Amino acid sequence: MKKMQNGQAYPFLTPFMILVSIFYIVPAILTIAMSLTGLDSSFVWEWNNFNNYRKILLDPNTGKIVLNTVVFVGCAIALTIVLDLVIAVLVTYFIKNESISSFFKSLIMIPMITPAVVYSVLWIWLLDASENGVVNQLYMGVTNSAIPLNWIAKYPMQIVVMATVLTSLGFGAINFSSAIKSIPEDQFKAARIDGAGEWEIVSGIILPNIRYHIQFIALWETLGLLTNYVTIMLITDGGPSMQTEVWALSAYHKAFTNQQYGYGAAISMVLIFVVMVLMLLLNKVTSRRDA
Amino acid sequence: MIRIENLRMEFDKGAVALDDINLEIEKGEFIALLGPSGCGKSTTLNCMAGLLDPTSGRVFFAGEDVTKKAPKDRNIGMCFQSYALYPHLTVLDNIAFPLKQKGVSKEERREKARKIAEKLQISHLLARKPSQLSGGQQQRVAMCRALVKEPDVLLLDEPMSNLDARLKIEIREVIKKLQQELKVTSVIVTHDQEEAMAIADKIAILSEGKIQQYDTPEHLYEYPVNLFVANFMGNPPMNFIDAKIDSRDGETVLMVGETPVRLKKELQDKLSVHLGEPVEIGVRSHQAYLTERGDNSLKMVVSMVENLGKELLVTGEINGNHMRITLEETERFAELYQRIGNQEKPLWVNFGSRLNVFGGEGKVNWAL
Incomplete structure (x- = not known):
């Protein structure tokens, strides 16, 4: 009986397996193969040993890019988690009125649902370096300065982090908010009777109760931040002078701007390896939650 | 000790x-707030x-107005239906939590927590997490946590609703002791009226936000002052028989259909002012008894x-x-069993001397 059921499952899975094979597994194998060739604009598949990987290690920019990636992901993740928690606690625990808290929750969803291109153009427009830029008008108005600032050139990393954090806020905040909502009301009552203040309730009841959610979101967002370069590409394109060039963006640049497909593939492979390690960690976190 | 006003x-x-x-x-008293769901008993406790x-009214603890506190x-301890233990803390830290908030030193609070845990026989569980405990054990931990700070008042919000019948009786004894x-x-x-009767010195029965x-x-x-209370207290529940107050041969009687139920003199006096009104006679199952035809039955x-x-x-039908009547002569089972559904072989029931008569608006007990 059991065997028959198993057998029946395969035909149902087949269409998906085919799709997954064509669009994920085959490209993945191609990428691995490509990373071992010197493939460039001439499209010659020529085995070049591990030269691409050696090139990564020897590239003088590699250190800078790794550092950028760590700074970018680290800052963005820390800011995202902290802001997520603040927002979630505020809209769920402190604001009891359902309609007001839903209003705030929808508000922080806006950057998330805005197309990345529109959203990035909005930032560029706001931070325009001329005196017509919105931020510059504000800045000149407040400080009485006559010279407009080139914000993106001056604070590229800060701006890229801020723009990215805003887009990722919605997901984590909503996730935390529903996690807080699932804490039994009695626990808050018990804590209040036991003499816990608001801060102790947040740190002693809310945070420990949603600790697995925090771990999950932290890892999930890290994966997203490591692989997603669209916002950075659209706002600074890695510049000025490599200041915001992160690993994923550098793979894109090498492969599509410089047409060094083999080299780009090798850079991607390194990223995939890091992501896979993180995925394993994520799996471990979620399975511990079930136990 | 506690006074609640309006x-x-x-x-x-x-x-x-x-x-x-x-x-x-009173100080040291054990009170139960009893009523069906939505009657306001939990709201009273939360207040x-x-x-x-x-919204209005005041609460006093030992003469002091604590309404705004x-x-x-x-200085209260409280136990919840869901136990509300902190899932990330060990049993020991759960119990010590209220003392920690009071700023008691680590050694002292652990010492006190151990002592109270010993009293409730959960010393062997102190290192565990709440998720590793059974319902009854969690209940004991919750009791420890409520009592560890030596509260002036202990509030228990349906503490035994999630336990099975046997465990309920066990925990009930523990709490009472x-x-x-x-x-x-x-x-x-x-x-649970049985729980309330077993555990409390006094019971307040609530319905629709009123005591x-x-x-x-x-x-x-x-x-019981009215039909609601009478219906709520006792298992099997009190029997209610539709009747009418009437007078026969100079006596006040209760007419059940065409049959009069004769009453004691004092009850007659109480009911005579309500002559002609429809009432419900309240009889406890063990107070009614089987008798001969004609014996006021x-x-x-x-x-x-x-x-x-x-x-x-x-169980049967009277008019x-x-x-429902309970009989101690269990040997009559077979004989009574044969009478089921038999119109020719009815039983004759005397309601006994402890009658409740509910009538008027609010079904007040006129027999009191």
Whole structure:
């Protein structure tokens, strides 16, 4: 009986397996193969040993890019988690009125649902370096300065982090908010009777109760931040002078701007390896939650 | 110790949860708030705890007005239906949590937590997490946490609702014994009348946000002020027989259909002022008894006989009203069983001398 059921499952899975094979597994194998060739604009598949990987290690920019990636992901993740928690606690625990808290929750969803291109153009427009830029008008108005600032050139990393954090806020905040909502009301009552203040309730009841959610979101967002370069590409394109060039963006640049497909593939492979390690960690976190 | 004055609680949209609640609880007393769900018993308890702010009215602890005080400043311990243990803390830290908030040193609070845990026989569980405990064990931990800070008042919000019947009786005894030992003024909220009767010195029965009767369990059982209380107290529930107050041969009687039920002199005096009014006679199953035809008795056609072990529960119809009688002569089971559904072989039932008569608006007990 059991065997028959198993057998029946395969035909149902087949269409998906085919799709997954064509669009994920085959490209993945191609990428691995490509990373071992010197493939460039001439499209010659020529085995070049591990030269691409050696090139990564020897590239003088590699250190800078790794550092950028760590700074970018680290800052963005820390800011995202902290802001997520603040927002979630505020809209769920402190604001009891359902309609007001839903209003705030929808508000922080806006950057998330805005197309990345529109959203990035909005930032560029706001931070325009001329005196017509919105931020510059504000800045000149407040400080009485006559010279407009080139914000993106001056604070590229800060701006890229801020723009990215805003887009990722919605997901984590909503996730935390529903996690807080699932804490039994009695626990808050018990804590209040036991003499816990608001801060102790947040740190002693809310945070420990949603600790697995925090771990999950932290890892999930890290994966997203490591692989997603669209916002950075659209706002600074890695510049000025490599200041915001992160690993994923550098793979894109090498492969599509410089047409060094083999080299780009090798850079991607390194990223995939890091992501896979993180995925394993994520799996471990979620399975511990079930136990 | 606790005094509640004119407590009124309105929720948003005008729903009245509590309507003029007055309660007085002596020091060291164990009180039960009893009623069906939605009667306001938990709301009353939450107002005592300070978890809810009443719309109006005041709460006094030992003569001091605590209505505006925060829960933590009232020195209360509270137990919840869900136990509300902190899942990330060990049992020991759970119990010590209230002391930690009070700023008691680590050694001292652990010492105190161990002591109270020993009293409730959970010393071997101190290193575990709440998720590794059974319901009864969690209940004991919750009790420890409520008592560890030596509260002036212990509030128990349906603490045994999630336990099975056997464990309920066990925990009930533990709580009662502990309460007597510590002499802490306690209030328990429950919908289980048996639990309330077993554990409490006095019971307040609530319905629709009002206290129907506040008295000792014995009084509530014997002298219910109205039909609601009578219906709520006792198992099997009291029998209610439709009747009419009438007079026959100069005596006030209760007419059940065409048959008169003759009454004692004092009850006649009480009922004579309500002559002609429809009433419901309230009879306890064990107070009615089987007798001969003509002995002030009513005809009952048997519809069911159950053997409960120590007694028989005979169910039947008296003039269209459901009636249950308990009999101690369990050897009559077979004989009674044969009468089921037999119109020719009815039983004759005398209601006994302890009658309750509910009539008028609010179904007040006119026999009191």
